[in-house]
Amino acid sequence: MEDTILVVNCGSSTLKLAVFDGAFQVRASGLAERLHHSDATAQLRNHDQPVKLPPEASHRDALEAMIHALVDLDILKGTPSAVGHRVVHGGETFHDAVLIDETVIEAIEECASLAPLHNPVNLSGIRATRALFPSVPHIAVFDTAFHQTLPRKAYLYALPYDYYRQWGVRRYGFHGTSHQFILTESARRLGRTPATTSVISAHLGNGCSITAIRDGISVDTSMGLTPLEGLVMGSRSGDIDPGLFDFLKTKGIDQDQLHHVLNHESGLLGLSGQTNDMRTLCELADHGHEPSLVAVEVFCYRLARYIGAMMVSLDRLDGLVFTGGIGENSSRVRKQTLDHLGLAGFSLDPELNQDHGQNSDGYINDADSRFPVLVVPTNEELVIARESQRIASSQ
Amino acid sequence: MEDTILVVNCGSSTLKLAVFDGAFQVRASGLAERLHHSDATAQLRNHDQPVKLPPEASHRDALEAMIHALVDLDILKGTPSAVGHRVVHGGETFHDAVLIDETVIEAIEECASLAPLHNPVNLSGIRATRALFPSVPHIAVFDTAFHQTLPRKAYLYALPYDYYRQWGVRRYGFHGTSHQFILTESARRLGRTPATTSVISAHLGNGCSITAIRDGISVDTSMGLTPLEGLVMGSRSGDIDPGLFDFLKTKGIDQDQLHHVLNHESGLLGLSGQTNDMRTLCELADHGHEPSLVAVEVFCYRLARYIGAMMVSLDRLDGLVFTGGIGENSSRVRKQTLDHLGLAGFSLDPELNQDHGQNSDGYINDADSRFPVLVVPTNEELVIARESQRIASSQ
Numbered sequence: 001m002e003d004t005i006l007v008v009n010c011g012s013s014t015l016k017l018a019v020f021d022g023a024f025q026v027r028a029s030g031l032a033e034r035l036h037h038s039d040a041t042a043q044l045r046n047h048d049q050p051v052k053l054p055p056e057a058s059h060r061d062a063l064e065a066m067i068h069a070l071v072d073l074d075i076l077k078g079t080p081s082a083v084g085h086r087v088v089h090g091g092e093t094f095h096d097a098v099l100i101d102e103t104v105i106e107a108i109e110e111c112a113s114l115a116p117l118h119n120p121v122n123l124s125g126i127r128a129t130r131a132l133f134p135s136v137p138h139i140a141v142f143d144t145a146f147h148q149t150l151p152r153k154a155y156l157y158a159l160p161y162d163y164y165r166q167w168g169v170r171r172y173g174f175h176g177t178s179h180q181f182i183l184t185e186s187a188r189r190l191g192r193t194p195a196t197t198s199v200i201s202a203h204l205g206n207g208c209s210i211t212a213i214r215d216g217i218s219v220d221t222s223m224g225l226t227p228l229e230g231l232v233m234g235s236r237s238g239d240i241d242p243g244l245f246d247f248l249k250t251k252g253i254d255q256d257q258l259h260h261v262l263n264h265e266s267g268l269l270g271l272s273g274q275t276n277d278m279r280t281l282c283e284l285a286d287h288g289h290e291p292s293l294v295a296v297e298v299f300c301y302r303l304a305r306y307i308g309a310m311m312v313s314l315d316r317l318d319g320l321v322f323t324g325g326i327g328e329n330s331s332r333v334r335k336q337t338l339d340h341l342g343l344a345g346f347s348l349d350p351e352l353n354q355d356h357g358q359n360s361d362g363y364i365n366d367a368d369s370r371f372p373v374l375v376v377p378t379n380e381e382l383v384i385a386r387e388s389q390r391i392a393s394s395q
Numbered sequence: 396m397e398d399t400i401l402v403v404n405c406g407s408s409t410l411k412l413a414v415f416d417g418a419f420q421v422r423a424s425g426l427a428e429r430l431h432h433s434d435a436t437a438q439l440r441n442h443d444q445p446v447k448l449p450p451e452a453s454h455r456d457a458l459e460a461m462i463h464a465l466v467d468l469d470i471l472k473g474t475p476s477a478v479g480h481r482v483v484h485g486g487e488t489f490h491d492a493v494l495i496d497e498t499v500i501e502a503i504e505e506c507a508s509l510a511p512l513h514n515p516v517n518l519s520g521i522r523a524t525r526a527l528f529p530s531v532p533h534i535a536v537f538d539t540a541f542h543q544t545l546p547r548k549a550y551l552y553a554l555p556y557d558y559y560r561q562w563g564v565r566r567y568g569f570h571g572t573s574h575q576f577i578l579t580e581s582a583r584r585l586g587r588t589p590a591t592t593s594v595i596s597a598h599l600g601n602g603c604s605i606t607a608i609r610d611g612i613s614v615d616t617s618m619g620l621t622p623l624e625g626l627v628m629g630s631r632s633g634d635i636d637p638g639l640f641d642f643l644k645t646k647g648i649d650q651d652q653l654h655h656v657l658n659h660e661s662g663l664l665g666l667s668g669q670t671n672d673m674r675t676l677c678e679l680a681d682h683g684h685e686p687s688l689v690a691v692e693v694f695c696y697r698l699a700r701y702i703g704a705m706m707v708s709l710d711r712l713d714g715l716v717f718t719g720g721i722g723e724n725s726s727r728v729r730k731q732t733l734d735h736l737g738l739a740g741f742s743l744d745p746e747l748n749q750d751h752g753q754n755s756d757g758y759i760n761d762a763d764s765r766f767p768v769l770v771v772p773t774n775e776e777l778v779i780a781r782e783s784q785r786i787a788s789s790q
């Protein structure tokens with residue numbers, strides 16, 4: 001056994017894998033895609049040769065093939081010291097990462113009613129990896145755990161109270177590992193401890209969410225019972241009028257169809273009619289493609305609205321932090337968003353913003369801004385590795 | 396013909412009626428309830444005797460009976476000079492109040508697909524009143540018209556763009572006459588003209604909505620395609636996770652049931668399990684009834700979140716204004732809401748708030764507040780009367 005941590009992240013047809021050394025440096029990472037399809041593939045980063053997979057490879061097939069490839073390449077020597085697993089939904093059961101045993105697996109199964117598309121897949125990854133490394137501690141790290149500190153005024157919907165008691169209908173929030181990373185990393189840059197840091201963390205990737213963190217604790221967030229609520233996303237609508245279901249029924253669109261549309265044909269893709277990819281969208285907008293311009297406009301406006309909304313949970317704001325593929329790379333989105341926030345007191349330095357804060361330790365605000373604004377690249381795998389190490393070594 | 400304006404407001408089983416004199420003073424008002432039911436009643440304000448109605452009285456029956464009572468009491472002499480009608484949904488067709496003719500009636504019928512519960516009832520009120528006063532100008536005043544100035548970034552949902560083009564799926568906003576009244580009245584108190592006044596208007600009654608008004612123009616609002624979106628209301632949920640529909644289906648609650656629950660069994664009523672009435676709720680909370688405490692907490696928190704969100708549409712805020720039954724009367728709700736808004740710069744004077752601003756021309760903020768905060772009683776009938784007079788006299 002050597003001092004490495006393996007991180008496993010299973011999506012419905014994907015498997016991401018990362019190997020960290022004892023100093024939390026990434027030694028290798030890989031991605032398998034289109035699992036269970038005839039054209040399943042797997043690839044290690046910085047290696048041209050794809051990893052060979054059987055046709056219609058399962059998560060387990062991909063995991064084994066990638067691990068063997070890592071061993072063959074001498075990147076993985078023997079078994080890792082711990083394996084960290086991303087699990088989407090921890091319900092109200094899990095407030096923290098946890099060492100996996102049969103009781104934990106049962107509890108994750110119970111939470112699956114809240115995340116029927118995600119938890120079962122996460123579990124099959126856990127089972128496959130445990131079979132491969134049975135003598136090693138496996139740790140579950142939950143997307144929801146960081147948000148379990150939300151006060152009830154922020155997590156309750158104005159629904160019959162029994163929906164919460166009987167079925168756990170409440171706001172859970174997601175992207176917890178990313179928001180937690182942003183907390184730690186922005187605390188460092190702000191010269192504060194995480195426990196005394198209050199920031200608004202805007203994670204803008206294909207999925208988008210924003211979290212208000214008060215003195216190190218998540219106090220509000222935009223995603224809810226499911227990852228559909230909140231901000232405009234790549235192909236997800238975010239907030240809509242709940243009356244939409246009834247209205248579209250009169251147009252012949254039933255609940256199942258609409259659910260699919262809200263998840264897969266809405267957001268940036270729906271408005272632009274072209275793409276869910278912000279980079280492409282900005283290029284189209286630059287070339288005068290009106291629907292793309294509209295999509296970016298709505299995205300930024302709704303984000304600004306949520307930044308204003310998150311401020312009400314804080315009595316001090318140490319920084320507004322952008323992260324995720326869009327947050328880290330799109331100076332245009334950051335500018336267009338902050339243009340709405342003059343009254344709240346934010347203002348950007350155009351050059352620092354253009355450089356994504358790369359030469360200014362992340363800072364992109366100007367001297368007049370009431371609050372610091374930062375760009376901080378996120379690293380969810382690193383959080384999972386650190387959490388796994390912490391839990392494993394505390395046993 | 397004399398210089399009076401009749402205002403007619405038809406709900407699904409109610410009819411409200413008001414008579415204004417030439418100086419826009421209310422000369423009489425009345426309310427018919429439970430229309431189409433065996434126990435239909437009608438009553439004029441300040442008159443003990445109920446107005447006699449036939450059993451299962453229609454809107455038309457109630458209208459005729461109340462008008463005759465007003466004539467008998469010598470309150471209405473001859474025909475009014477104009478009749479103003481509240482119409483809920485004007486779609487994108489009506490940006491302003493309008494003189495009713497056959498074309499207008501057809502257009503209101505077309506908008507009925509957007510407000511199937513309201514527009515048909517409004518129309519039957521219009522038809523009955525026109526039959527009674529055929530030679531008088533009738534004016535339609537729309538709940539949605541004031542919000543037709545919303546920019547597209549605020550009115551578009553992140554849905555397939557075709558939903559907007561084909562079916563008019565967008566945010567319309569409601570309570571327009573109230574928000575418009577608040578604009579005019581707060582401008583007066585702030586010593587400004589409406590066209591140079593920027594306020595956030597929070598209308599908190601049984602239905603609740605909030606509007607950002609920039610230089611006299613509505614630029615964002617919390618209600619959407621229907622009056623279900625946005626703030627927590629008496630029995631309406633306001634915003635929820637759109638994934639709720641799919642989730643509750645797994646619990647045996649179908650779309651129609653949920654739609655009913657979201658409209659009639661949610662909001663303050665749903666959370667408290669007791670009542671949709673804020674006054675009763677505050678009393679229950681004072682006696683330690685925990686669910687009522689929670690309901691008030693969620694109501695105020697969500698309202699504060701929306702005040703923060705509305706600020707992003709303004710570059711200057713001349714005042715935050717509370718109105719509607721709750722906004723005008725509940726010092727507790729105003730305080731609990733503004734307690735969340737310290738970082739944004741709001742602060743209340745406890746005594747002025749306790750008095751509902753009655754001895755301070757509406758002002759309830761203290762000297763430290765970055766922005767004025769006011770309580771202004773709304774008067775939707777007066778707006779309808781004024782608008783009707785304006786349109787009638789411009790013909």
Ligand SMILES: Nc1ncnc2c1ncn2[C@@H]1O[C@H](COP(=O)(O)OP(=O)(O)O)[C@@H](O)[C@H]1O
Nearest residue numbers: 205206207276277278279280324325326329330
């Ligand atoms: N230079 C860029 N400009 C604008 N958007 C970018 C840029 N680079 C990446 N993005 C956007 O980031 C998004 C993907 O974010 P990412 O965090 O990688 O996604 P995921 O949520 O799947 O992890 C895409 O919309 C992509 O277009």
Ligand SMILES: Nc1ncnc2c1ncn2[C@@H]1O[C@H](COP(=O)(O)OP(=O)(O)O)[C@@H](O)[C@H]1O
Nearest residue numbers: 599600601602671672673674719720721724725
């Ligand atoms: N003194 C009060 N304290 C708290 N709430 C009050 C008070 N007076 C009226 N309300 C509340 O105002 C709400 C009704 O508002 P109103 O504007 O009259 O309703 P509508 O939207 O039907 O016109 C009810 O919830 C009622 O309890």
